[in-house]
Amino acid sequence: MTPDPAAEVRDLAFSYRSHRILDGIDLALARGETAALLGPNGAGKTSLMRLLAGRLVPQAGRVRVAGGDPAREPGIRRAIAWVPQEIALYPRLTARENLEVFARLLGLPRAARAPAVARALARAGLEAAADRLVGVLSGGYQRRANIAASLLGEPALVLLDEPTQGVDQAARAAIHAVLERLPESGAAVLIATHDFAEAERLADRVLVLQDGALRLDGRLADLLAGLRAGPPEHEVALAEAAGPAAAAALRQAGFHPASPLTWRAGSTVAGGRDGAALLAHLRRHGVPVREIRVREPGLDGLYRDVTEAAPPDPVGADLEIPA
Structure with missing residues (x-):
C-alpha cells in the first residue's frame, strides 16, 4: 500500500438488498495522484465513490480518508470533495452566492469564507462568471461551479463522477484544465468516467472495476508503453x-x-x-x-481486453443504489 495515503480501502465489501456490489476491494490513493476509475455500468463505481465519501457504510472491510473513517467521523467528511453527476447548486443564486452558502454549511469561520470562495472561484476559472445566476450559466460553467463548491474545504480527496457528462468540446476542455490542476494542492483525485480520452489526458493511474472487483490497477504510462510496444x-x-x-x-x-x-x-x-x-x-x-x-493502441483496447477476459458475473449488475 502507498505510504501515508490520502485514502485507503482494505478488503472492502458492500451489498444492497442481498446483491453483492463490491467484494474484496484493496486500494490506496496517494496524495497528489489522479486515478481514473473505469468500468461498465453496474460495475460498482459509484458505490465505491460513495463509500469513500462516507455516504455508504461497508458491510465488511474498512475505509480510511486522511486517517479517519468518513462514514462515522463528520470531521473527516469535511476533508472529502464529492462531485456527483447531478448539479448540486441553487439555480436562483449566483455562483459566488452558492459558494458562500456552501462555505457556511461546511462550517468555515466567518473570516475564512471570503478567501475560500475567492480561491475556489479562481481554481475553477469562474471569476468572470462569479456574479451570474447559476440557472442561466451553460452546462459547462455549472459543472465548474459544482467543482468549485467542492474545493472550499481544501479537501484531501476529490471524487468526481462523470465530470464532463453532457457538455460540448469547449466546455470539456475547460473542465479538464481545472481537473489537471487539482493534484497541485496535494489532494488525491479519483475520476469515474467512460471517456477513455479523458482518462488518458488526466490520470496518472488507471483502475478497472468490473462485477464488484478490481480487474486492473496500474500506472497509465506503464500500461500504454506496454501496449504500444506491440x-x-x-x-x-x-x-x-x-x-x-x-x-x-x-x-x-x-x-x-x-x-x-x-x-x-x-x-x-x-x-x-x-x-x-x-x-x-x-x-x-x-x-x-x-x-x-x-x-x-490506446486505453480503450486495454479496457476491452480486461473486461472481455473477465468471466461474466450478473450479480448486482445495473443495480441502482439510492444516494
Whole structure:
C-alpha cells in the first residue's frame, strides 16, 4: 500500500438488498495522484465513490480518508470533495452566492469564507462568471461551479463522477484544465468516467472495476508503453451504421465496434491483408467504409481486453443504489 495515503480501502465489501456490489476491494490513493476509475455500468463505481465519501457504510472491510473513517467521523467528511453527476447548486443564486452558502454549511469561520470562495472561484476559472445566476450559466460553467463548491474545504480527496457528462468540446476542455490542476494542492483525485480520452489526458493511474472487483490497477504510462510496444491497431470509419450483414463481415475480419460508426481491430485482420486489400475486401461484403486508419493502441483496447477476459458475473449488475 502507498505510504501515508490520502485514502485507503482494505478488503472492502458492500451489498444492497442481498446483491453483492463490491467484494474484496484493496486500494490506496496517494496524495497528489489522479486515478481514473473505469468500468461498465453496474460495475460498482459509484458505490465505491460513495463509500469513500462516507455516504455508504461497508458491510465488511474498512475505509480510511486522511486517517479517519468518513462514514462515522463528520470531521473527516469535511476533508472529502464529492462531485456527483447531478448539479448540486441553487439555480436562483449566483455562483459566488452558492459558494458562500456552501462555505457556511461546511462550517468555515466567518473570516475564512471570503478567501475560500475567492480561491475556489479562481481554481475553477469562474471569476468572470462569479456574479451570474447559476440557472442561466451553460452546462459547462455549472459543472465548474459544482467543482468549485467542492474545493472550499481544501479537501484531501476529490471524487468526481462523470465530470464532463453532457457538455460540448469547449466546455470539456475547460473542465479538464481545472481537473489537471487539482493534484497541485496535494489532494488525491479519483475520476469515474467512460471517456477513455479523458482518462488518458488526466490520470496518472488507471483502475478497472468490473462485477464488484478490481480487474486492473496500474500506472497509465506503464500500461500504454506496454501496449504500444506491440503492433498498431486498424480503425475503420463507416459512412453509416453497419447493418447486420456488414457487421458480420467486420466481425469476421477481426473488428469490434468502438462506436456506431467506428470499428477497431489489431494488426492481423482479414487474413493479413494490407490497407488497400482490406478496403476492397470490406466493400465487396457491403461494408460502408469511409476510411481505414492505422492508430497506436490506446486505453480503450486495454479496457476491452480486461473486461472481455473477465468471466461474466450478473450479480448486482445495473443495480441502482439510492444516494
